[in-house]
Amino acid sequence: MTSGKVVDSLWEVFLQEKNNSGHVHVGSLRASGSEEALQAARDVYARRGSPISIWVVLSESIVASTPADAPSFFDPKDAKSFRYPNYYKVPRTLKDA
Amino acid sequence: MVWEELRFQALLRHADDRLVLGHRLSEWCGHGPTLEEDIALSNVALDLLGQAKVIFEQSIKTDLKKRSVDDLIYFREIRGYRNVILVEQPNGDFACTILRQYFFDVFNRLWLNSLQSSIDKDLSSFARSALKEAIYHERHTKSWVVRLGDGTKESNERIQEAVSVFYPLSYEFFAQDEIDQKVFSKGLLPNTACFENVWKEEVALTLLEATLQFPKRTSTQMLRGREGRHTEHLDRILSEMQSLARAHPGASW
Amino acid sequence: MTEASRQFDFEGRIARDEKIEPNDWMPSRYRRQLVRMISQHAHSEVVGMLPEGNWITRAPSLRRKISLLAKVQDEAGHGLYLYGAAETLGAEREDLINRLLGGDARYSSIFNYPSVTWGDVGVIGWLVDQAAMVNQTMLTKCSYGPYARAMIQICKEENFHKRQGMEIMAVLSAGTSAQRAMAQDALDRWWWPTLMMFGPPDEESPHSSELIGWKVKMKSNDELRQWFVDLAVPQAEALDLQIPDPELVRDSKTGHWISGPINWDEFRSILEGEGPCNRERIESRRESHFGGAWVREAARAYEEKCRKKKALERESL
Numbered sequence: 191m192t193s194g195k196v197v198d199s200l201w202e203v204f205l206q207e208k209n210n211s212g213h214v215h216v217g218s219l220r221a222s223g224s225e226e227a228l229q230a231a232r233d234v235y236a237r238r239g240s241p242i243s244i245w246v247v248l249s250e251s252i253v254a255s256t257p258a259d260a261p262s263f264f265d266p267k268d269a270k271s272f273r274y275p276n277y278y279k280v281p282r283t284l285k286d287a
Numbered sequence: 288m289v290w291e292e293l294r295f296q297a298l299l300r301h302a303d304d305r306l307v308l309g310h311r312l313s314e315w316c317g318h319g320p321t322l323e324e325d326i327a328l329s330n331v332a333l334d335l336l337g338q339a340k341v342i343f344e345q346s347i348k349t350d351l352k353k354r355s356v357d358d359l360i361y362f363r364e365i366r367g368y369r370n371v372i373l374v375e376q377p378n379g380d381f382a383c384t385i386l387r388q389y390f391f392d393v394f395n396r397l398w399l400n401s402l403q404s405s406i407d408k409d410l411s412s413f414a415r416s417a418l419k420e421a422i423y424h425e426r427h428t429k430s431w432v433v434r435l436g437d438g439t440k441e442s443n444e445r446i447q448e449a450v451s452v453f454y455p456l457s458y459e460f461f462a463q464d465e466i467d468q469k470v471f472s473k474g475l476l477p478n479t480a481c482f483e484n485v486w487k488e489e490v491a492l493t494l495l496e497a498t499l500q501f502p503k504r505t506s507t508q509m510l511r512g513r514e515g516r517h518t519e520h521l522d523r524i525l526s527e528m529q530s531l532a533r534a535h536p537g538a539s540w
Numbered sequence: 541m542t543e544a545s546r547q548f549d550f551e552g553r554i555a556r557d558e559k560i561e562p563n564d565w566m567p568s569r570y571r572r573q574l575v576r577m578i579s580q581h582a583h584s585e586v587v588g589m590l591p592e593g594n595w596i597t598r599a600p601s602l603r604r605k606i607s608l609l610a611k612v613q614d615e616a617g618h619g620l621y622l623y624g625a626a627e628t629l630g631a632e633r634e635d636l637i638n639r640l641l642g643g644d645a646r647y648s649s650i651f652n653y654p655s656v657t658w659g660d661v662g663v664i665g666w667l668v669d670q671a672a673m674v675n676q677t678m679l680t681k682c683s684y685g686p687y688a689r690a691m692i693q694i695c696k697e698e699n700f701h702k703r704q705g706m707e708i709m710a711v712l713s714a715g716t717s718a719q720r721a722m723a724q725d726a727l728d729r730w731w732w733p734t735l736m737m738f739g740p741p742d743e744e745s746p747h748s749s750e751l752i753g754w755k756v757k758m759k760s761n762d763e764l765r766q767w768f769v770d771l772a773v774p775q776a777e778a779l780d781l782q783i784p785d786p787e788l789v790r791d792s793k794t795g796h797w798i799s800g801p802i803n804w805d806e807f808r809s810i811l812e813g814e815g816p817c818n819r820e821r822i823e824s825r826r827e828s829h830f831g832g833a834w835v836r837e838a839a840r841a842y843e844e845k846c847r848k849k850k851a852l853e854r855e856s857l
C-alpha cells in the first residue's frame with residue numbers, strides 16, 4: 191500500500207522546439223528528483239518532433255503574478271505609444287534601413 | 288556454410304535479441320509503476336523493435352530461403368530463434384526488468400559503437416543512429432539500477448536478487464562460435480571479445496555505486512540460445528506472439 | 541472585490557471567450573466540476589490502455605506491433621497530460637488515482653467491454669478514438685486554459701490513432717473471408733457502446749447545461765453523438781461493412797443519419813460496475829499502482845540520501 195501522504199514532487203516542463211526559439215511550457219510530471227524529472231520529460235514530452243532542449247523546474251519554485259497584480263503590472267494595449275517606432279515621424283527622404 | 292548463410296545467421300542473432308527483449312518490454316505497457324515510467328519503457332521497447340526491424344531487413348538480403356521479415360518472426364520455430372537466453376527471461380518485477388535491460392543496454396551501446404566501423408555501409412549507418420538510442424537507454428536504466436540499489440531495503444533486496452539471477456546469463460553476450468568468428472574476421476560485425484572486459488568493468492562500477500554485491504562467476508556451459516537451445520520462456524513468448532498470424536496463414540495484415 | 545462582483549467578472553470573462561487560468565478566481569463549483577471532468581477523462585485514457593494493450597504481444601506483423609505499442613503509449617501520455625491539467629486546480633494525481641482505484645471515480649464506459657479479436661483493435665482505433673476526437677476537438681475550445689491546451693496536444697496525437705485503426709479495418713475488410721468476418725463482428729459488438737460514449741441523452745444528462753454555460757462543455761451529448769454518426773456511417777460504407785442498426789436512416793431534409801434507439805439500460809448497468817470487464821480493469825490498475833509503490837518509495841529514499849549527502853558535503857567545506 192502507499193505510505194501515507196508522501197508523493198513525488200511536481201515538475202513543470204519547458205521545451206525548446208527549434209533552434210533559436212524560446213522554451214515553452216508543455217505540461218507537468220511527477221518525479222522524485224531532477225535527473226528522474228529530466229528523463230521523464232524527455233520520454234513524455236519529446237516523443238515527437240526534434241526538440242533542442244528541455245527544462246524541468248520544480249513547480250513550487252515558480253513565482254507567478256496573480257490576477258490581482260495584473261492591472262498595476264501591465265499597461266493596457268499600446269498605452270505608452272512613445273515606446274513604438276510609429277510614434278516618431280521621420281521625413282521620407284531620410285532612409286533608416 | 289556459405290558466406291550468405293553465415294551473414295544471415297550472424298545478423299539473425301542480433302535481430303532476435305532485440306525482437307524478444309522489445310516484446311518483453313512491451314508487456315509492461317499499461318502496467319508500469321508510474322505513468323512516466325510506463326511511457327519510458329515503451330520508448331525503449333519501440334527503439335528495440337525498430338532496431339530489430341532494420342537488422343532483420345539486412346539479414347534477409349542473404350537468406351537463402353528468401354523469407355520476409357514477418358515470415359521470420361511469425362513462422363519460425365523456437366529452435367530457429369537465435370537470441371541470448373537473458374532476453375527471453377520473464378519480466379519479473381520492475382527491478383528484474385531494469386537490471387536485465389541495463390545489462391543489455393551496456394552491451395548494445397558497446398556493440399553499436401563498434402558496428403559503426405562495419406565494412407557494410409548499411410550496417411554502419413544503422414549503427415550511428417541506433418547508438419544514440421542505446422546511449423539514452425543505458426542512462427535511463429543505469430540511473431534506475433542505482434536508485435533501486437541504494438533506495439530502500441526492499442528495493443535493494445529485489446534488485447540484488449535480479450543481479451544474482453541475471454549476471455550469470457550475461458556471459459552469453461560474449462560467447463563466440465565459428466559463425467561469429469567468421470563475420471568478425473570479415474569486418475561485418477564487431478568482435479565482442481574486444482569489449483567483454485569493458486562491459487564487466489562498467490557494470491561493476493555501477494553495481495558498486497548501487498551498493499550491490501557481485502555474484503560468483505558460474506559456468507557458461509548451459510547458455511546456448513545462439514544455437515537455438517532456449518528456455519521454456521521463449522516457447523511461451525512465441526505461442527503468444529505467433530498465435531494470430533499462424534491462425535491465418537497467407538493472410539496479410 | 542465582493543463574491544458577487546467576482547462572480548460577475550468571471551461570467552463576463554467566460555462570455556468574452558477569455559481563458560480561465562490556474563491562479564484566476566473561479567467559482568468553487570466550476571473548480572470541482574472541472575476536477576471531476578478532467579480526472580474522469582484522465583482515468584479513461586489510462587484504463588483505455590488495457591483493452592488494446594491486450595493485443596500488443598499478439599499483433600500479427602512487426603509493423604502492427606510497433607504502431608499499436610506507440611498508440612497505447614500515447615494514451616498513457618494523454619492520461620499524464622490530463623492529470624497534470626487537473627493538478628493545476630489543486631487536486632493531486634495520487635488522490636485522484638486513489639479515488640479511481642477505490643471505485644469512487646468514473647471512467648469511460650466503453651473500456652469495460654472486452655477486446656477479444658484483432659478486429660477489436662481496428663474498431664477501437666477507428667470508432668472509439670474517432671468518438672474521443674469528436675469530443676476532444678470541441679474541448680480544445682473549452683474555457684479552462686490548461687484543459688484546452690492539453691486537448692490541443694492530445695488531438696494532434698489522436699489523428700494517428702484513428703488512421704491506424706482505419707488502416708487495420710480496411711485491410712481486414714479486403715482480406716480473407718475470416719478477416720472480413722472478424723471486422724464485421726467487431727463492428728457489431730462495438731457500434732452501440734461507442735454511441736454510448738457520448739453519455740446519456742440530453743434530457744437525462746445531469747451536469748450538461750451548467751457545463752455548457754461555463755463553456756467547459758461546448759456541445760451537448762446528443763449533438764456530439766450526431767456529429768459522430770454522420771462521420772462514421774459513410775466510413776462504414778467505404779469499408780464495405782454493415783452498421784448493426786436496422787433502423788438507421790438518412791433524414792433527407794437535414795442530411796443527418798438517424799440511429800435507432802440506444803439501449804440505455806446496458807449503459808447504466810456498466811456505470812454501476814456490472815459491465816463485462818469493470819472488475820478486471822480496476823483490478824489491473826490496482827495491481828500496477830500498488831504493486832509499483834515500492835519503486836516510487838525507493839526513488840524518493842534515494843533522492844533523500846542524495847540530498848543529505850550534499851548537505852554534509854556543504855557543511856564540511
Ligand SMILES: [Fe+2]
Binds near residue numbers: 614672
Ligand atoms: Fe487518448
Ligand SMILES: [Fe+2]
Binds near residue numbers: 615672701
Ligand atoms: Fe487515442
